[in-house]
Amino acid sequence: MRFFCRSHTLALGHFSVWLSLPQLITWGSVFYTFSLLMTPLEAELGMTRAQSSLAFSMALLAEGLMAYWVGRWIDAGRERMVMTLGSIWIGAGLLAHSFVNSVMGFYAAWIWLGLGLAATLYTPAFAVVTRRFPQDFRRAIITLTFLGGLASTVFIPLFAWWMDLWGWRVALWALAGLQLLVCAPLHAWLLQEAAGTQVNPAHRTHPEQIGHTEKPDIALPVREHLRHAPFWLLALFMVLTMSVTSALPAHMIALLQESGLSPAWVLGVPAAIGVIQVLGRLVLFMFERYWDVHAANRWIPTLIPAGVLVLLIGGLQPLAALVFVLLYGLGNGMNTIVKGTAMAQYVSRAHVGQLNGLLGLPIALARAAAPLTLGLLWSPQHGYALALWWLLIASLLGTVALWAAQRSALKPVR
Numbered sequence: 242m243r244f245f246c247r248s249h250t251l252a253l254g255h256f257s258v259w260l261s262l263p264q265l266i267t268w269g270s271v272f273y274t275f276s277l278l279m280t281p282l283e284a285e286l287g288m289t290r291a292q293s294s295l296a297f298s299m300a301l302l303a304e305g306l307m308a309y310w311v312g313r314w315i316d317a318g319r320e321r322m323v324m325t326l327g328s329i330w331i332g333a334g335l336l337a338h339s340f341v342n343s344v345m346g347f348y349a350a351w352i353w354l355g356l357g358l359a360a361t362l363y364t365p366a367f368a369v370v371t372r373r374f375p376q377d378f379r380r381a382i383i384t385l386t387f388l389g390g391l392a393s394t395v396f397i398p399l400f401a402w403w404m405d406l407w408g409w410r411v412a413l414w415a416l417a418g419l420q421l422l423v424c425a426p427l428h429a430w431l432l433q434e435a436a437g438t439q440v441n442p443a444h445r446t447h448p449e450q451i452g453h454t455e456k457p458d459i460a461l462p463v464r465e466h467l468r469h470a471p472f473w474l475l476a477l478f479m480v481l482t483m484s485v486t487s488a489l490p491a492h493m494i495a496l497l498q499e500s501g502l503s504p505a506w507v508l509g510v511p512a513a514i515g516v517i518q519v520l521g522r523l524v525l526f527m528f529e530r531y532w533d534v535h536a537a538n539r540w541i542p543t544l545i546p547a548g549v550l551v552l553l554i555g556g557l558q559p560l561a562a563l564v565f566v567l568l569y570g571l572g573n574g575m576n577t578i579v580k581g582t583a584m585a586q587y588v589s590r591a592h593v594g595q596l597n598g599l600l601g602l603p604i605a606l607a608r609a610a611a612p613l614t615l616g617l618l619w620s621p622q623h624g625y626a627l628a629l630w631w632l633l634i635a636s637l638l639g640t641v642a643l644w645a646a647q648r649s650a651l652k653p654v655r
Contacts, residue, residue: 492616
């Protein structure tokens with residue numbers, strides 16, 4: 242790794258921007274391209290919509306099963322190894338996917354990719370910046386998500402174009418090349434600094450963390466946080482909201498096709514979600530110093546259920562679909578920041594990698610079930626109507642759970 246050595250320390254802004262480039266590529270090349278692969282693979286392998294959705298569910302389950310171990314390794318300072326090998330792992334998985342010729346091979350490829358996602362997406366990246374910038378981790382996380390939020394905008398049209406030019410198999414080679422030639426070297430170069438270090442004990446008490454205890458995090462083992470309500474309420478919030486945001490990408494194109502939008506709009510609207518997400522994060526970045534952080538955390542999650550409600554009331558009409566995408570994009574963009582910082586703000590910053598990792602299995606089960614659930618709730622007679630009601634109820638319950646966690650964590654100590 243001597244080739245990747247650098248001699249100076251990167252500031253928060255530069256570090257977060259460089260770390261966001263692999264996020265853009267990984268979200269785009271794996272998470273958002275699945276919906277484009279569904280149709281040709283269903284035709285080629287003879288799968289139903291539920292069967293193809295199961296592959297994405299398996300990937301999410303595999304990701305969650307690895308989450309705790311990834312969190313432990315990052316808390317121990319091994320982020321360079323974790324994220325570099327994760328990119329190599331995904332690159333190899335995309336290459337293998339290009340040779341898939343059976344349903345079982347399709348499932349195996351996505352299980353492999355899911356394991357790689359656990360080491361490369363937002364959860365490990367958020368743990369890295371929380372460790373490295375303990376006094377301003379929220380701002381670091383917002384900066385980190387700018388490029389990542391453009392993943393759908395860049396990769397949905399790009400991968401669709403590559404598929405038209407070369408077919409889906411060769412298009413996957415190009416995605417694998419980005420992982421092996423860009424993401425892996427960038428992780429190896431960027432994450433070498435401070436490897437093996439721990440969070441400074443003097444910084445372990447978050448200035449906004451006023452809750453059931455005012456003891457410094459260093460005095461509390463991980464298991465102690467599991468005895469208090471905020472952790473479990475945040476777990477419910479994350480399970481429900483992440484199931485909603487995991488279910489929609491795999492079905493977004495099919496959902497918009499039902500709304501009567503033209504083919505160009507069907508591709509353009511989900512691609513625009515990335516721009517809308519970044520717009521929401523930009524607003525948060527510019528004005529967060531003037532807003533009460535806890536008030537922002539309360540109201541940001543309400544945007545997603547509001548968008549689903551508009552879609553239900555509007556009866557999947559094109560105008561309702563456009564309003565839904567606007568609200569969903571803003572909500573999902575800013576909600577990523579809420580989910581990425583809530584554990585550190587309301588439970589513990591010192592153990593954020595392991596605490597989020599403990600949620601890996603329940604979140605994985607919810608995220609794995611979500612795309613399959615939408616596929617099962619879809620019917621030729623009613624389309625996605627029942628699925629939308631399920632998304633509305635889940636997102637509302639998740640919002641209420643966050644409110645309860647916040648109230649419990651911020652109540653005065655007597």
